[in-house]
Amino acid sequence: MSEEIKPVKNYIFYDFVRIxxxxxxxxxxxxxxxxxxKAKEKLRGGxxxxxxxxxxxxxxxxMLSIRYRRHHFVCIKDFFEGSKLKRWLFRQFxxxxxxxxxxxxxxxxxxxxxxxxxxxxxxxxxxxxxxGENIAPFKSGMILLSLQSSCPIVPVYIRPPKNxxxxxxxxxxxxxxxxxxxxxxxxxxxxxxxxxxxREKEExxxxxxxxxIKTKQxxxxx
Amino acid sequence: xxxxxxxxxxxxxxxxxxxxxxTAERADSVTxxxxxxxxxxxxxxxxxxIAIAIEEVFSIRFDNVGISDFVTVRNIVDYIEGxxx
Numbered sequence: 158m159s160e161e162i163k164p165v166k167n168y169i170f171y172d173f174v175r176i177x178x179x180x181x182x183x184x185x186x187x188x189x190x191x192x193x194x195k196a197k198e199k200l201r202g203g204x205x206x207x208x209x210x211x212x213x214x215x216x217x218x219x220m221l222s223i224r225y226r227r228h229h230f231v232c233i234k235d236f237f238e239g240s241k242l243k244r245w246l247f248r249q250f251x252x253x254x255x256x257x258x259x260x261x262x263x264x265x266x267x268x269x270x271x272x273x274x275x276x277x278x279x280x281x282x283x284x285x286x287x288x289g290e291n292i293a294p295f296k297s298g299m300i301l302l303s304l305q306s307s308c309p310i311v312p313v314y315i316r317p318p319k320n321x322x323x324x325x326x327x328x329x330x331x332x333x334x335x336x337x338x339x340x341x342x343x344x345x346x347x348x349x350x351x352x353x354x355x356r357e358k359e360e361x362x363x364x365x366x367x368x369x370i371k372t373k374q375x376x377x378x379x
Numbered sequence: 380x381x382x383x384x385x386x387x388x389x390x391x392x393x394x395x396x397x398x399x400x401x402t403a404e405r406a407d408s409v410t411x412x413x414x415x416x417x418x419x420x421x422x423x424x425x426x427x428x429i430a431i432a433i434e435e436v437f438s439i440r441f442d443n444v445g446i447s448d449f450v451t452v453r454n455i456v457d458y459i460e461g462x463x464x
Contacts, residue, residue, distance in 0.1 A: 161443050256445065260423055262430060263443030297424050305431065342432075345399045345425055 161263050162237055162244075162254050168227060170249040175220075175227075186221050187315075187325040190369050192362060196331045200226060203272040203308035204332065207299055209292050209359055210281035211317045218315050219279055222327040229271050231280040233257055253278070260298070265305070272306035282352070292359050297352035303335040304343075310335060312355055314362035326369070328362035382463060384411075387437075387456050394432045398425060411453040423447065433459065 191197045200206075200223060208219060216230050234254035237244045247254075253271065255264045271278050282295035303310050309332035316326045333355065339347050382390075392406045402419050415421050421429070426446040433455070434440060439462040449455050 259445035259447040260427060261443050261445045262441040265427065265431075266443075298427065301424070301427055301431065342397070344397070345428055346401075348424065348428070 192330040269306040
């Protein structure tokens with residue numbers, strides 16, 4: 158049986174850091190662009206936020222992009238290993254550990270419980286940091302998580318700044334209801350198809366950001 | 380609800396077929412020694428899919444076990460049998 162890292166029941170430390178760091182982080186807040194008018198609507202209830210993984214600070218970028226929600230990041234269990242302080246910090250930030258080599262039913266339960274409780278869960282379906290221009294194929298586990306929790310998936314694209322003088326740009330897509338598109342129990346082939354559809358959506362968001370930069374269109378800020 | 384091992388395997392076959400129609404032909408030859416990933420070609424996502432379907436079909440709840448711990452059909456049948464008792 159896998160070792161279970163129990164979640165922290167409160168957000169005292171999480172909110173303390175969020176509030177105290179906010180004034181300083183406002184300087185590096187991202188510019189936001191949206192796929193459509195619908196994508197501008199505030200995210201409410203259980204939502205699975207997915208993003209490309211361009212760099213180590215992507216979790217911070219996502220927290221700054223959707224500032225009005227608490228984020229629960231899915232991360233590899235290796236992050237919880239090492240010092241006790243590291244483990245304590247990741248727990249305090251409500252990160253959800255997963256074992257990539259042997260995914261546990263406990264992890265599935267933890268993620269779907271958070272979503273069903275109306276929380277925002279974030280994950281990087283590329284599965285690794287990808288600094289390249291092309292978005293890597295998405296792992297399809299997120300589709301099962303969405304189906305199990307009956308929560309929509311919201312794709313987000315992060316374009317890291319080229320240098321310190323440029324601002325970070327984040328594109329937010331429309332929520333995708335997997336259950337409405339594929340039914341409650343799609344086949345594995347349909348699950349792979351849904352994962353590819355979301356990767357294509359991510360590419361579309363990438364194009365929206367590129368267009369906004371080329372045309373010097375001022376992106377809308379939340 | 381008590382079920383025989385044969386009944387459990389038959390239900391497992393149905394789950395395997397519904398997961399991936401391409402495995403339908405191979406599902407007929409499933410025995411307790413069948414390796415789910417190597418012989419049936421399921422990935423870790425496929426294994427997770429099967430685990431979720433097992434919970435629904437057999438009305439059981441998996442403990443915090445790793446899905447790759449189930450290598451053969453026998454491993455799964457043993458686990459289900461243990462849960463149904």
